[in-house]
Amino acid sequence: MILLDLVLMFIIAYTFGFLYYGLYRNITARFQRRFGPPVYQSFVDSIKFFLKEDSTSHGWMFYLGPIIMMSGAVMTLFFIPLFNTGESFKGLSEYGNLFLVLYLLVLGPLGNALGVGVGGNPFGVMGVTRGLTRLFALEMPFYIAVIAIMSLSGSADITTIATEQTTMNAIIYPLLFIGALFSFIGMMGQSPFDVVGAPVEVYSGPASEFSGKFLALLMSQSAIFTFAKLVLMVDLFLGGASGFIELITKTFILFLFVIAFGSLYGRFKTPQSVDFLLKVPTIISIVGLILATWSS
Amino acid sequence: METGFLQEQRTLEGDLNSKTSHKNSVDYLMNWFRSRSIFVLAYGTGCGAIEMPPTFTSRYDAERLGIRGAATPRQADVIIVSGYCSYKTLRRIIRTYEQMSNPKYLLALGSCTINGGMYWDSYNTIKKLEDYLPVDMYVSGCMPRPESILEGFIALQKDISNGKASSWQKYEDNYEFYRKNQEAVLGKTVEPSYEADWYLYDGGL
């Protein structure tokens, strides 16, 4: 039974991940005053890359990178329950708690670092260095906010946290939500924190050397990971979802917000974004933490 | 009946869908996916590059046909040789072309790639691109308008979905021929002289 659940979760995440990416491209296109690609375009792109031949080889370590990333994304997805009520689509969430998910969130970038390092592309290595530098700063406000939520709800279980919100955490603890949202924008690779794959600086960053099937794997990975992260944010701050429509609505609204923010701002430099993340959102998160503990 | 912009979009898409011949449905599907997703390498090799920004941005918006830019040769499907090639650029184009993964296509813009164009008596530009690299589609003009670049793309996409665009195969099969021509103008050092061996310093990473 659980196997069927997992397969279905994978399919849902895959479909909606790509759908969201397609919508992302379409919405930014409209913002940029143009027609934009069809909604299924991202999916077509990834399939096309699966159909390409691989002519380069940098040893098995190189190929391991995308695979570790993919498994990191899929594992993250499996440990996050899609709905907070009912029995289905819980995945493996009863076997692991929020701590495990937080660990899995960093597994992907680390795995990628291994592969890219072997590839020998200087821009790839630079992208990974940027990514890891930024990762540290991103985690800070996010961890503070998440740990605060955890201690306030008195549980590390995601389902419990999601169910126990009578009013959304985002409304009761707005500062924690804002702090976490800043790092979430970074996690989604949006401006102004999109230093990792900045094309005018480091080509496409870690993905510079990957082609064909491995690039396709990276694309699918990012689609699934995006969906998983959106669900996690909804579970933690927006009261989870009891049905399919609620889930889609909430994740999509969150996604739209991230896009809109990204379209309006230019890119920071790596030190600037680390500085910013360690100052503004971290302080917001800490203040939020203090206020929350004080008021409860 | 749709009018204005949407009508143009439908016409272009209809153009893409028309007349496909294929051996079997797997082949058909593969070619369909390949033709609907075109990643273009961001390398402006000559003056035709000035009409590429309009093609890819708001007004002409090539992305609606699945054509978008890619930053690195590893991820690109199409390299655009936009205009005349000086020897120095030709070296880089050859290097870049060989870095791309199959199947890859080459779109040549402007009359300079076809027969030398304005610079037919210039000592530093080649006159006929197809001697040095296999060309899938030529777009003539000096420089071609964004509309004609889009038309060229659609013709290329049609070729891809019919399985006709196979220049990379041609390049592999006739490598000796191309190499000979390249060496004839560029000398024995066809590839540019720099090597990315920085990571080998002090025993590597």
Add this chain to the structure above:
Amino acid sequence: MENKHITIFHGPQHPGITGNMSVELDLIGETIQKATTHVGYLHRGFEKLVERRTVIQAFTIVCRICVPEPDPNEANFAMAVEELAGLEITPRASYIRVMVLELSRLAAQFLWMAGQSGSIGLYAVGQWAIADRDLILDLFEELTGARVYHMYIYPGGVRRDLPEGFLERVSKLLTYMKKRLKDYDDIFINNASFKNRAIGVGIVTKEEAINNGYVGQILRGCGIKADVRKDAPYLIYNELEFDVPTQTAGDVYARALVRRDEMDQGIHILEQVVAKMPEGEVMVKMPTHRKFKLPKDDTWVKVESARGEFAYYMAGDGTENIRRMQVRGPSLVHAFTLLEKLLVGAELSDVALIMNSLGICPPEIER
């Protein structure tokens, strides 16, 4: 230690490079230790080609020297030929030339805006700016028959008269542009993230700018009021009223502000030109329009392009051919002396920002 250093080629195939050129960067981490510019990827040997062409044959190829903004080349070429051949153009031709030059400057500024905003990842501005530039190209197409290479400013005047109702369409476009530029201010020039990146980056000092022969926005960005249109007026610029915007900081942001103000000034000039456009012939009466014999003499003419002073040296030798034509584009010194200096100590993420702000355009460096 050896392995701290990385030498990479930034370009020619790189999205962050302004055109087909490359910068060899010596990096420690992401900080640049040494930068070397490499050009020549676009070398066609124009200066050789014009030697074996007649004046009018050469006229058709000079506009290809600078791709984003071909008209200053045509104007320079025409002015040099007219000076050597002793021609005086009609007032209407003068006005039309100014209009074409200013429109092309405006188009080039939009192209710069797209590049500069793309260099910090503000892609929406780039998309808008290039689409708005296209509206100017539409006007060019109507006037000259071509979008990019116009071949319109003919030695002796302009190639043909304005189409009917053209001036109304120009002023309609100007009204639209004025409205539209406010949007760009909101999302780009006054955007906090652009200020964050641009202020204090790529600073040029006043003394250096004078000594090393920099031109255009680099001079004006550090407080020197230098503009060929004011200093050595050509065509009818001394009859027009306009301002030379300057800033004092000398950094990327100052240059952006100067360019932004220049767009306003350009619109102001165009409005005057549209209002004052005289009637009359557009071409000097010549026995034949296809044969010029240049005397054995030389001259040096310059025009203010969107990126600064654009100058031509031209020498005739008494035949129908040009003996020597030297192109001195604004980027020549900027791409080497200035860029190599500004990049030292900067970070990899600043390369595109600085290059776009200097407006480096490789085809005019190597011709």
Add this chain to the structure above:
Amino acid sequence: MFNEIKNQFATNDVIIKRDDLYKVSVNYERVFSLIDFVGDSYNYKTLNAITCTDWIEDNHFAITYMLTTIDRRSTFMIQTMVSRENTKIKSLSQKFKQAEIMERDLAEMYGIDFVGNKNLKELSLENWVHTPPLRREFDTLEFVNNHLTFREGRDDNVDTKVEAKRLRAIKKAEKEALKKAKEEAEAKKIQEENQDGK
């Protein structure tokens, strides 16, 4: 100013080309002191360009330095003639930083050696082994014909004047042939008529 220059630098060749452009021709030995002189006394402090013209029939290069005042209102062209063979010129790169790149360009295109310029490597060309391209004796069309292949059907690789003459000759010949044929036909006709008449 011009009198001063005429006296000090032994030249009579001072021309006012426009009200913002002056040109003076001096001997090679006096060029650099003249550049210093106009820079110090008359504010021509910015080197704008260096250019070279190949006068192959007189067997010399004309090197021209463009100097601009600080307010950029007037330009001074200082021209000097140097020999075409094994040209060696003192570099200005110590005085003007921008001269380095301008001299590098000329060195590549004309094969001139600028003594004192440390950075005279290739600029635009790569692995170029032939005559420096901007020298007059380098014929670009001949080079192209020897090194590159043209697409068939492109026939503008010919001298336009000769080609026009040839085409005109062909046209003329055709016309004459036509005329001749007509005349012959008429003559024949007349002959036939005459014969018929007989």
